[in-house]
Amino acid sequence: MLTEENGQINIIISDNGCGISDDEKANLFKPFFTTKPQGTGLGLVIVKKMLDKMNCSTHINSKKT
Numbered sequence: 036m037l038t039e040e041n042g043q044i045n046i047i048i049s050d051n052g053c054g055i056s057d058d059e060k061a062n063l064f065k066p067f068f069t070t071k072p073q074g075t076g077l078g079l080v081i082v083k084k085m086l087d088k089m090n091c092s093t094h095i096n097s098k099k100t
Contacts, residue, residue, distance in 0.1 A: 036049075053099065053100055054097045054098045054099040054100045055095065055097040055098075055099060056099040057099075059099075060095055060097065063079055063095060064079055064080055064083045064093075065080070066080045
């Protein structure tokens, strides 16, 4: 979903997964952190660096169910 607020464009992505624990959230943007057996832990690190260079930000809102 796209929204605009005070000249800021927000892209909201949601899913029906089981959520993310507080411990996992604290590590999401740390290099090589992954919960996947074959993951590299670099995906969100790269995304965050790209967004930072474009003066953008990220926010994760999730609760483990």
